[in-house]
Amino acid sequence: xxxIVGLMVKKPALREQLGALMVPMLVGMSERGPESAGLAxxxxxxxxxxxxxxxxxxxxxxxxxxxxxxYRGTVDAGAGVDVQANHAVLTxxxxxxxxxxxxxxxxxxxxxxxxxxxxxxYKDIGTPAQIAARYGxxxxxxTHLVGHTRMxxxxxxxxxxxxxxxxxxxxxxxxxxxxxxxxxxxxxxEPLGIHFDTDNDTEAAxxxxxxxxxxGDSLREALEQGLNELDGFFTFLMGTKDELALVRDAxxxxxxxxxETDDYVAIASEYRSLAHLPDARNAHIFExxxxxxxxxxA
Amino acid sequence: xxxxxxxxxxxxxxxxxxxLHHGLDGRSLKVLVKNPDGAxxxxxxxxxxxxxxxxxxxxxxxxxxxxxxxxxxxxxxxxGVAEGTMSGRVHVxxxxxVAAGAAAHGGLLVxxxxxxxxxxxxxxxxxxxxxxxxxxxxxxxxxxxxxxVCGDAGHGLGDSLYEAVIYVRGAVRSFGADARExxxxxxxxxxxxxxxxxxxxxxxxxxxxxxxxxxxxxxxxADANQEY
Numbered sequence: 001x002x003x004i005v006g007l008m009v010k011k012p013a014l015r016e017q018l019g020a021l022m023v024p025m026l027v028g029m030s031e032r033g034p035e036s037a038g039l040a041x042x043x044x045x046x047x048x049x050x051x052x053x054x055x056x057x058x059x060x061x062x063x064x065x066x067x068x069x070x071y072r073g074t075v076d077a078g079a080g081v082d083v084q085a086n087h088a089v090l091t092x093x094x095x096x097x098x099x100x101x102x103x104x105x106x107x108x109x110x111x112x113x114x115x116x117x118x119x120x121x122y123k124d125i126g127t128p129a130q131i132a133a134r135y136g137x138x139x140x141x142x143t144h145l146v147g148h149t150r151m152x153x154x155x156x157x158x159x160x161x162x163x164x165x166x167x168x169x170x171x172x173x174x175x176x177x178x179x180x181x182x183x184x185x186x187x188x189x190e191p192l193g194i195h196f197d198t199d200n201d202t203e204a205a206x207x208x209x210x211x212x213x214x215x216g217d218s219l220r221e222a223l224e225q226g227l228n229e230l231d232g233f234f235t236f237l238m239g240t241k242d243e244l245a246l247v248r249d250a251x252x253x254x255x256x257x258x259x260e261t262d263d264y265v266a267i268a269s270e271y272r273s274l275a276h277l278p279d280a281r282n283a284h285i286f287e288x289x290x291x292x293x294x295x296x297x298a
Numbered sequence: 299x300x301x302x303x304x305x306x307x308x309x310x311x312x313x314x315x316x317x318l319h320h321g322l323d324g325r326s327l328k329v330l331v332k333n334p335d336g337a338x339x340x341x342x343x344x345x346x347x348x349x350x351x352x353x354x355x356x357x358x359x360x361x362x363x364x365x366x367x368x369x370x371x372x373x374x375x376x377x378g379v380a381e382g383t384m385s386g387r388v389h390v391x392x393x394x395x396v397a398a399g400a401a402a403h404g405g406l407l408v409x410x411x412x413x414x415x416x417x418x419x420x421x422x423x424x425x426x427x428x429x430x431x432x433x434x435x436x437x438x439x440x441x442x443x444x445x446x447v448c449g450d451a452g453h454g455l456g457d458s459l460y461e462a463v464i465y466v467r468g469a470v471r472s473f474g475a476d477a478r479e480x481x482x483x484x485x486x487x488x489x490x491x492x493x494x495x496x497x498x499x500x501x502x503x504x505x506x507x508x509x510x511x512x513x514x515x516x517x518x519x520a521d522a523n524q525e526y
Binding site: 250251252253255270271272273274275276281285286287289290 | 338374376
């Protein structure tokens with residue numbers, strides 16, 4: 001069992017409240033996923049020549065200011081590091097491979113959670129409420145976000161195995177369910193040079209869809225391919241720089257509810273995570289149909 | 299009728315259910331449940347002829363294992379509404395999620411809107427009337443009772459059906475293994491008229507079709523080669 005949540009605000013004035021509206025959604029899914037949680041938020045983009053990398057240090061003691069100074073001295077004098085507990089966002093004009101290579105050489109304990117111009121990603125072990133407090137989720141601002149609370153069934157409970165998973169830039173995926181063919185997907189992708197961070201089944205789905213989009217598919221086309229290729233139980237919720245997408249497998253054993261008003265579209269595994277939202281009771285509430293692709297544009 | 303209000307925003311579901319199980323003292327009550335907000339197991343296991351009104355959207359298993367009570371959900375119901383009920387009436391004014399009326403032995407479940415996948419799965423005698431449409435695999439392994447679908451049915455309707463009977467007014471995307479359409483009889487029209495009246499729908503019973511088991515799965519056929 002796991003919990004998924006997603007929220008997209010339709011009015012610019014609500015972007016400041018994105019985190020505050022979302023925290024009760026995430027915490028409301030604690031019983032479905034008490035052991036780890038995470039979210040990806042899509043913020044104002046940095047300039048076209050810059051990238052943000054969400055970094056996670058886990059239990060390692062990192063002197064972030066020293067890291068920033070060293071990075072500025074050797075890679076990019078204009079870079080900045082914004083720290084939140086054992087997590088930081090590195091903004092840099094270097095390419096993501098350059099930044100990753102520098103981090104791997106100088107700070108092997110630092111794990112790159114996400115890369116892009118809009119995405120900030122946080123994930124860790126602990127209860128959803130603990131993680132929301134640790135990273136100040138209620139202060140997050142942006143157009144849309146995707147979150148997850150995890151109850152592991154098929155691989156270890158570590159921050160790296162927590163959701164969301166990312167691949168490429170400004171793309172993330174959360175999953176409630178379990179895939180039955182992640183290894184065959186993986187064996188298809190690895191010969192193409194696609195690297196996996198974990199043995200988690202969801203990562204296979206994430207990297208498959210990102211690979212399809214890199215090959216030129218739209219998100220919808222990638223998901224149509226995914227429905228053909230990915231076998232198992234899933235409710236997938238995905239975020240891109242300007243879209244939220246939701247899809248469920250043919251048997252739809254893993255729940256999802258959508259509530260939409262003029263102000264927002266909110267998605268959760270259960271209505272109890274949506275009940276606190278403004279005028280939720282009178283929202284257009286529906287259960288997504290099996291194998292239908294739902295897309296919302298920011 | 300004496301009435302009692304429980305506000306789930308103040309006290310939890312457990313205090314409501316403990317009252318419903320142990321606090322009635324034989325009274326014929328109307329119990330109003332405010333702020334359900336998707337909580338699980340609201341008003342489960344009642345064994346008394348009382349009325350319960352849930353004012354909002356309910357979560358998993360609302361009104362499950364009901365006996366004698368009349369429970370109304372003024373909103374949507376989550377997975378497994380009225381599962382395992384023995385008698386009484388459960389009325390969902392909105393939509394119902396998956397497995398509505400699952401494994402239920404008796405009583406009446408009315409859903410004004412749509413029901414999701416697996417409506418009436420393994421039901422054992424309940425009557426289910428759905429004002430809208432039902433999702434895929436509805437009536438899966440249904441053993442006894444009736445499902446009335448005023449709208450359309452999804453894929454695999456009545457898969458591996460036993461002796462439950464399904465009446466459908468709209469289109470059926472596909473039938474499940476061993477389910478087939480059969481001619482309506484006078485007895486079917488009478489049953490349907492009774493169920494539609496009980497549920498408060500005005501449709502003409504003659505506008506429905508009967509779906510029942512061909513009973514070809516009742517006996518093992520070694521020559522079928524797993525093709526059904």
